[in-house]
Amino acid sequence: MPLYVTCRGCGSEFVSGMQMGLETFKKPDTIIEDKSEDCPFCGKTNTYSKENYFIKE
Numbered sequence: 588m589p590l591y592v593t594c595r596g597c598g599s600e601f602v603s604g605m606q607m608g609l610e611t612f613k614k615p616d617t618i619i620e621d622k623s624e625d626c627p628f629c630g631k632t633n634t635y636s637k638e639n640y641f642i643k644e
């Protein structure tokens with residue numbers, strides 16, 4: 588499943604380059620840190636951690 592992220596620059600939600608199953612994503616030992624994502628709305632590149640990601644169920 589694609590992981591979504593909320594842009595730090597403009598607050599838009601967009602699909603990140605990350606794919607992960609819901610079960611895996613919810614596991615506390617699954618760590619996402621300092622992943623670089625390009626926002627398609629404002630064009631800014633920021634780094635994101637797990638708490639910035641979410642899955643649309």
Ligand SMILES: [Zn+2]
Nearest residue numbers: 594597626629
């Ligand atoms: Zn943005």
